[in-house]
Amino acid sequence: xxxxxxxxxxxxxxxxxxxxxxxxxxxxxxxxxxxxxxxxxxxxxxxxxxxxxxxxxxxxxxxxxxxxxxxxxxxxxxxxxxxxxxxxxxxxxxxxxxxxxxxxxxxxxxxxxxxxxxxxxxxxxxxxxxxxxxxxxxxxxxxxxxxxxxxxxxxxxxxxxxxxxxxxxxxxxxxxxxxxxxxxxxxxxxxxxxxxxxxxxxxxxxxxxxxxxxxxxxxxxxxxxxxxxxxxxxxxxxxxxxxxxxxxxxxxxxxxxxxxxxxxxxxxxxxxxxxxxxxxx
Amino acid sequence: xxxxxxxxxxxxxxxxxxxxxxxxxxxxxxxxxxxxxxxxxxxxxxxxxxxxxxxxxxxxxxxxxxxxxxxxxxxxxxxxxxxxxxxxxxxxxxxxxxxxxxxxxxxxxxxxxxxxxxxxxxxxxxxxxxxxxxxxxxxxxxxxxxxxxxxxxxx
Numbered sequence: 001x002x003x004x005x006x007x008x009x010x011x012x013x014x015x016x017x018x019x020x021x022x023x024x025x026x027x028x029x030x031x032x033x034x035x036x037x038x039x040x041x042x043x044x045x046x047x048x049x050x051x052x053x054x055x056x057x058x059x060x061x062x063x064x065x066x067x068x069x070x071x072x073x074x075x076x077x078x079x080x081x082x083x084x085x086x087x088x089x090x091x092x093x094x095x096x097x098x099x100x101x102x103x104x105x106x107x108x109x110x111x112x113x114x115x116x117x118x119x120x121x122x123x124x125x126x127x128x129x130x131x132x133x134x135x136x137x138x139x140x141x142x143x144x145x146x147x148x149x150x151x152x153x154x155x156x157x158x159x160x161x162x163x164x165x166x167x168x169x170x171x172x173x174x175x176x177x178x179x180x181x182x183x184x185x186x187x188x189x190x191x192x193x194x195x196x197x198x199x200x201x202x203x204x205x206x207x208x209x210x211x212x213x214x215x216x217x218x219x220x221x222x223x224x225x226x227x228x229x230x231x232x233x234x235x236x237x238x239x240x241x242x243x244x245x246x247x248x249x250x251x252x253x254x255x256x257x258x259x260x261x262x263x264x265x266x267x268x269x270x271x272x273x274x275x276x277x278x279x280x281x
Numbered sequence: 282x283x284x285x286x287x288x289x290x291x292x293x294x295x296x297x298x299x300x301x302x303x304x305x306x307x308x309x310x311x312x313x314x315x316x317x318x319x320x321x322x323x324x325x326x327x328x329x330x331x332x333x334x335x336x337x338x339x340x341x342x343x344x345x346x347x348x349x350x351x352x353x354x355x356x357x358x359x360x361x362x363x364x365x366x367x368x369x370x371x372x373x374x375x376x377x378x379x380x381x382x383x384x385x386x387x388x389x390x391x392x393x394x395x396x397x398x399x400x401x402x403x404x405x406x407x408x409x410x411x412x413x414x415x416x417x418x419x420x421x422x423x424x425x426x427x428x429x430x431x432x433x434x435x436x
Contacts, residue, residue, distance in 0.1 A: 002302070003302075101389070
């Protein structure tokens with residue numbers, strides 16, 4: 001399959017990319033979400049601005065928290081010692097995207113701009129309180145991950161805006177994990193759950209929970225978080241959280257003929273329990 | 282758009298339509314038809330090649346993105362007239378049925394064992410999730426990869 005015809009331009013810097021982008025243009029990084037979309041004729045941009053070689057979009061820096069350049073590949077994130085230490089759930093999620101060939105070229109920025117509800121990294125970014133850093137013609141802005149994902153394949157990005165990096169707080173003292181129920185054929189998440197527990201002694205001072213796959217976007221789950229916070233994360237608290245999470249995602253459920261909404265809603269509770277168990281290691 | 286791509290050690294300069302996928306560039310511009318097109322949606326791995334040593338599904342990259350890169354295809358894996366050990370192992374273990382997925386399987390496996398000598402059978406099976414054999418001939422494929430992984434660990 002050939003994608004539609006388009007004009008192609010390669011940018012050497014973020015400034016150049018912003019100046020090159022046209023009204024019906026899209027940014028091309030690894031292309032591992034965008035090109036399949038174009039080949040399937042789900043989108044047909046008139047212009048691609050290649051941002052794949054812009055040095056300032058590359059790399060991971062650990063300075064108190066993590067800053068991950070938008071052009072960093074899933075493989076680079078999954079295998080980064082800094083990410084493994086400071087946000088183990090993100091390293092795990094990025095290591096579960098597609099397969100090795102996809103992870104070698106697909107980028108974090110491209111992944112979240114695409115906003116596939118069944119993808120893994122968005123769920124972790126929402127749970128762990130990530131910030132998406134964006135540049136546009138009018139300057140820079142930062143959006144909390146949970147506000148960045150708006151709806152099915154829909155983000156807070158405005159026309160012409162470019163994701164430059166994603167920032168994450170240091171989670172090295174948290175118990176965090178991402179666990180998914182992979183589709184048996186595609187390995188996309190039927191349900192994916194990310195948890196981040198901040199423990200103070202034996203008590204959970206703060207719990208962060210997000211669900212993806214079962215929903216049209218990664219959803220922050222306040223009810224489940226409230227059920228865990230202030231507890232010792234004992235069986236009763238975990239059961240209460242698994243019940244509450246079903247209500248948290250009720251307005252955002254997605255499903256298909258094989259895995260309908262009601263089934264995914266139930267499984268979100270099951271996978272929350274598994275994610276908590278994994279986080280507690 | 283003008284591109285300069287080194288394929289199997291030979292530099293090729295061509296003027297391509299920007300929408301040309303790397304797999305089309307290889308097959309149709311360079312007549313390197315060892316690389317196959319299977320699902321065409323980056324799932325099956327029949328089009329697997331190496332870009333600067335990394336495993337890539339060549340149906341999911343534009344030729345213009347590969348400008349300046351070094352590509353290795355199945356035609357370039359043998360050296361000095363000698364099969365790559367992975368090619369030999371597929372031959373010895375009959376790691377194929379119809380053979381359509383074989384170039385992609387060999388390219389993916391060659392990179393995997395290079396980076397993971399001594400890989401276990403479980404690791405090999407997990408790694409090969411990105412390469413699909415529609416004959417379901419996985420048993421001998423895994424056997425072939427294991428043979429090379431074991432030999433690489435011993436050397």
